[in-house]
Amino acid sequence: MNTTMEHAISVHAASRGNGPAAFVRRLLKNRYVLYVVSIVGLLAIWHFSAVSGTYSKYMPTPGMVLNELWRIAHENLAGQNLLGHLWSSLHRVLIGFAIGSVVGVPLGLFMALNRYVNNLVKPVFDLIKPMPPISWISLAILWFGIGEESKVFIIAIGAFVPALINSYNGIRLVDPALYDAIRMLGANRWQTMVEVTFPAGFPALFAGLQIALSVAWSCVLAAELVSARSGMGFLIILGMTMSNPSMILSGMVVIAITAYLITVVLSKVEKWVCPWKVELTQ
């Protein structure tokens, strides 16, 4: 569909005619040329506005950011270098994500399979769901202090919600015809669950885990912004309190790259684990 769209657009593009003027016009309408122009232009504007006085206190040049990135990768800030802080954050994410999923996925499954469990859990879940995970931070600190536990708690809540919802929906939305097929082949109730319910619901469940992990990464940052002694969130807050925008920006770059890598890696894992996954349009 996309290529037809491209064709539909390009047919009309001002690409007719020969000669240098037409060539330049064609060049400027080429997507990739524009990308390059954009990136170069952006860096240039950034650099020059950062240097030109008025806002230079607030805005480091790209060069300065890179420098800072290099510096924090090697020096220790509050006890760890960049990698150390990154690992602190990731470490909390993994634990919180694990707890949230281990509780959320089976609960979602049971809710989908048993109407009593569903009616029992859903009202309470619906009460808790609208409250953003980070809003629990005050309670968490009150209960657990400002150590690891309070952060892991927030992350666990953040991961729990999408894990539950997606495993619940994954089971509920299994194509009923598959149940017909397996029953006609002679399956009993247990076999039906093992051979159809779970595999058919798995892609949605995995999608839920992907969402949960992304949410977990956001939550750890939020929790670390509020109160922490280590971690990427702590790092950028440190940059803020030290009035060091280069540190803030370098931290943000690393945070963004990590978020991106998480998404990419999980996509690859998904292709490997569920090669048959059908794209569900929303």
Added chain:
Amino acid sequence: MTHVTIKIECRNVAKIFKQRGGKVQIPVLDSISLSVVENEFLAIVGPGQCGKSTLLRIIGGLETPTTGNVLLDSKEVTGPGPDRAMVFQKYTLFPWKTVMGNVEMGLKLGGMAKKKRREIAGHYINLVGLQGFEKAFPHQLSGGMKQRVGIARAYANDPKVLLLDEPFGQLDAQTRYLMEQETARIWSAEKKTVVFVTNNIEEAVYLADRIVTLEGKLPGRMKSSYVVDLPRPREHIDKKFLKLRHIITQETELLL
């Protein structure tokens, strides 16, 4: 004379669908009585929405009749089971299983050992002409190939009867012709009692020993029964073929 065994018997089967907690009642089938002889290829023909799929599902045990009952080998049908196998219009293969995984599923559910069921499944994969595709996934196959897997899966479970619910409805015309031929070939190679539901009269005349027509409106009632006494393999343009087809077509047109 050879003794004729009645394999399936529908006795006064009627079905009413209830909706909204019983307030809306839709009669779908009305006093259907028919018998299928062992190893007979029976086609049930009717236009869309006449209840023929429901009838097939009742024979299969996926639905229960509101009144009447269905007997298989003189025993009442109460639910789905491996003695009746179904081939679905939308293939309904298990997308997470390979071709082999799909075909052997019935045997696996019955507890057969891996080596033996691989052998049996392999035999049927060959029978439907998919040798070499054992490790493929359904999403990699064309519509015709998927339906062959569906047929192999049904056959492999060694059912007493095969039920096919408009199995070629999703295929394009040419693939459909091909699959009709393949079905005739497969059935000739390994005879089974077959009940085949279709809205395509030509298809029914090509494949069936006997054709039963249902009326074209709800509730579905039996209209006529035709014996197809043509030698196999059949020709679509044979005079007798065309004549029978014409008769049935005329009759169904009168109903619509």
Added chain:
Amino acid sequence: MESETKLKDPLSLKITPWVSFIGFFVVWQLLIDTEIVPGILLASPVEVGKLFIDKLTNPDPDGAVLMTHTMISLLEAVLGYVLSLVIGIPLGLLMGWFVVAEGLARPPFEMIRPIPPVAWIPLAIFWFGIGLTGKVFIIWACGVVPCVINAYTGVRMTNPTLIQMARTYGASDWQIFRWICVPSALPMVFGGLQIALALAWTTLVAAELIAANEGLGYLITMGRRLLRPDMIVLGMVMVGLTGWVIGNIIDRIERRLTAGLERGGAAT
């Protein structure tokens, strides 16, 4: 078609949600009353209720009445949200159709995109301080992303046949954009609205928890500082409630507008 009569739910099944709902509050209350959970760690539903009534008129001890906090939070969120719609949706739409727009806007967008919304907070505070501007900037930065993505995807998904048909009538690029691409992108745009809203609200609360002088997040933080769990829980409940209410409002607006669209059909 439902094949079998749906058995009417047994009474026990119907009662269960109510039992659960009421039981939740009862158990919660009892945990505090019996001191299984010390009162300093958690406030009971009754205490929260009392505080709610009290704070409708009493500005102590955090400096403002409950509605003031709520309104401030809402104001910051809505301003940022509307700003992100106003900038994000047209940008996304243009990017979907005009190569020049996409070519120039995409690189900076792709750089902003992977940044988790909360990560903007320190930078925003550094640049703008703790007040309204900073918060609006944060909300805007995180809301822009889903708006652009959804608007862009909505335009890319335009039926190519419609476009080709328009070309045969000699329509210009701009006309096709205005009369075909934009209307057919609207359902996806609306989808983006809900996502952006939920994100905006969550991020705002996070920002207020970190640095604010007013607002619901501030209320929650104050509750911790003053060791008043009832303030914390009240704040959390108000956050959840407000988010839910706005979500419902957007839902209704969406339904009314897209229902009209579906009935009339996109510019065909």
